[in-house]
Amino acid sequence: MHDVIIIGAGPAGLSAAITCAKNGLSVFVMDEYLKPGGRLLGQLYEQPDGSWWNGVNESSRLYDQALDLGVHVQLHTPVNNIEKTDTEWVIYTEGETYYTKHLLLATGAAESPVPVPGWTLPGVMSVGAAQVMTNVHRVKPGERGVIIGVNALSSAIAMELKLAGIDVACMTLPKLSQVTDHAAQPKTVLDSLLHVSHMAPSQFVRLGSKLMKNDFMKKLGVTFYPKNGVKMWDIPIQLRKAVVEIYGDGQVEGITLANVDTNGEVVPGSEKKVPCDFVCIAGGLYPLTELAAVAGCPFYLIDELGGYVPLHNERMETSLDGLYVAGNITGIEGAKVAIAQGETAGLTIAQNSGVDGLDREIEESIQAIEQTRNNAYIQFHPHVKKGKRLLQEQWEEYVALSDKNVPNQYV
Template structure:
């Protein structure tokens, strides 16, 4: 299909991605009176929130004690009340001339939407780990396993090995246990566990063994995973002979971090930069979430991999900033709203885990000033 021959429509703000960041951005912009179109390639909005059946923690401002799936439901109800236009099963294939969003709806109808402002909330993709047998059916990302059990009510396997002890690996391990699977072990290549203690403790209490300084050496099977070997590694990340352990598993879940989904932003011409603490290459952006292209804003994991609560705050900042740039809010209202979101954001980016992300963001903003 030729982009130049597409049907043309116009909207004030187009938000790409209806996960926690995109929903929050659309809501914030719509509250100001701006015309918002929210686009998502999936058949249901909400993104990661509807896979998160555990309760959030932190403060009341961050919806502590509320399950992710309930937060998603609340956001969707708010979007309906504000009459936000939503296109589902709609793939954004490109952004041209810094304002033309090429969208294929239901895999059959192409439309170009000319937007005055674009907010990209495209999320992130799971990282893989390569080892002999890693292409066997039964080896999958932890997020894929979470999708199967929490959205589709399908158990990915009965005997699981989790690779990675960060929050995703630990939370999904616990949810696998809740769904009736046996988690044979959690292995972590680093010398210490990576997730929050509140999550790790629940899995430990269930009797799941943890192996730090370990990785997967090999997966074996004919047409699916039938067993796996883990091995201890030294300070140079090399396997230590004689430390191999064979595990009877039919599923291996990989929780090795996420990489921001930046292809759409970079194809549009957004200037890139590298932030290892935030997942790799991200679009260069201001504290307002505006990129090097004045009409394009970002929010959530595309701007650096963090938590769902952080993604929602960035979405609010991006939505408010985009609406402000179009003249929908006064200087005072914008300043008050932005500062409130920033205060909540800084609370999230504190402590042992959060401070590193705060520093990484500060480094990005410093490059802009430079």
Template sequence: MSDVIVIGAGPAGLAGAIACAQHGLEVTVLDEFIKPGGRLLGQLHEERPGKWWNGIEESKRLHEKAKQLSVHIHCGVSVFDLEKAQKLWKIHTDAGTFDAPFILLATGAAEFPIPIPGWTLPGVMSIGAAQVMTNVHRVRAGKKGIIIGANILSFAILNELQLAGIRVERIILPEKNALSQHAAIPENVMESLLHASHLAPSRFLRIGSRLMKRPAFRNWGLQFYPKQGIKVNGTSLQLRKAAVEIVGKTKVEGVRTVNIDSRGNIMSNSQTEYEADFVCIAGGLYPLAELAAVAGCPFRYIPELGGHVPVHSETMETPLEGLFVAGNITGIESGKIAMAQGTAAGLSIAKQAAKESMIIDQKLDEAVRAIQETRQAAAIQFSPNIQQGRERMKKIWEELSAE
């Protein structure tokens, strides 16, 4: 029996396991993928000129450190149930049942699916699947692609596909319906993208983006937005076109589109078809928190954090004794923030396990500050209002604790 079971071998899980093991705890990590690293395995981007973030190298570093500390890592293991039996948590998996007094849930995030007619054709995939194919398995998604969905995630992965020499012709929006919601409305999409305008690939786009932050300029810009879009590193960003169908007989052959107004409404007699041999659907991310729900953890809906998230403190504990969370299960942010949260969670677990508690108090305070500093320095934020979401959760925790 271990002292701690960590579910998820991504950046948060590995960092949490390391922090626990450094303070004398026996740690076991479970992950359903074939190797540790989680979303880090697909990440490769330039943070600032000359400085690259290589997720594969970062995952190797964390994995090696965990092994040096005798952390037991089991990959290819799926967890399907959690339950509390007296003072122990029982973790039921397809490889048997594991027991531990402490659990760290670091299950990460999943992609929102946006159903589009034809999306079951071979050659259609989520944007995250294209990232894994390219950066993990070194397999080309295709020769000529289209991304449906314009958000921070799709642009980050677009850059990675371009670095691998994969041609993405255009980025368009999904058709407006109950499932696509704000992702299909050019006004909303432009507003969200402007929060990352400092990352635009050219000085011209960065200056134009600053002007577009003013509502009057933004409305004017959408009204006269070029029909062929604006080039982003050679890929056309077409905010006034929406995909109504992915076409093909036995595989992807193209995408049928229509012109839309600034509110996403279809304009008559505007149908066009573009050729493609692969299509990526980018619906955004949401916290993958089903195991926390199965365990009985209370949730709150906080849109700024990506949806329904388990209630948790700044030190990553939940209202359930012995259950901790870290990473994108608590809100959609970067891998660096996930690692900082994992470290805080590991220290919080070590504190509750009464291992060197006087020393840990100071380390835990420093770890919480490190999360905040990492967030403030982040080049990319999936939600521009992430800090408001974190403040809302802090208030919820304080109110719950007072009760």
């Protein structure tokens, strides 16, 4: 039996494994994917200081460091179920059953692409799939593509596709429906796009975004937004157009694009065809929490964090004894935040395993998470700090009710 088992070999899981191993614990990490690194593998962007953040290299660095410290990492290992006995956690896989007193869930996030007519055609994929094909496997998803959905994630990946020499015809909106909702409303999308405008190579775009500080200016911005879009990385960002259909005979051959008004409604008669050989759909990310749910962990819905997240404290402890969480399962953020959270989780696990003298390190690591969050180059949810405050309030309420033996509404 290992001192700690970690499910997820992404940035949070590997960081936690390294921290636990440094404190003398035996660590076993399992992941269903064929490579360690998780979503970190696909990341590639230039940082404000001019250096490049290369997710493949960062993954290799973390993985090699974990192996050097004696961490056992097992890939190709999906987890089917977890449960708690009186004294330990039981983890079920297709091959073996594992036991531990300390279990960390670092399962990351999943994509939620929005449905578009024709999205079942070969050549349609999520933006994350295009990112992995390009940055990890070095395979172009196609020669000319269209990205449906304008948000922080798709903006970052569009830049990466351009770096790979792929022609991105445009980034545009999905057709307005009950499902697409905010993702198809130009004003809402413009507001979210302002949070990644610092990534734009165009000084005009960066300066223009600073002028849109209030709702009046944003409304003007949408009203007079160019029909052909504003270019970022030479890619037209089209907030006044929407894809009404993806067409093709047996595979993607193009999209049908139409003008939309300021509310996102399609302007009849404005449809035109745009040829392309692949389409990426970007609906954002949500925390991958199934295993936490199976374990019986209480949840709370926080839109600012991307959806339902397991209740946990700043030390990355859940309300269940011996169960911890770190990374995107706690809310959608960047890899650097996940790494910082992994370190906190690792220190907390070590302390709960009997390692003394870690109080100061844990407090410093919690502060490091906040500092990393403040300095994040890409913020997937602009109000993530509000989301973290709401989560902390729910944790405090949960603990207070538990101390009074009052039935809790989240169980």
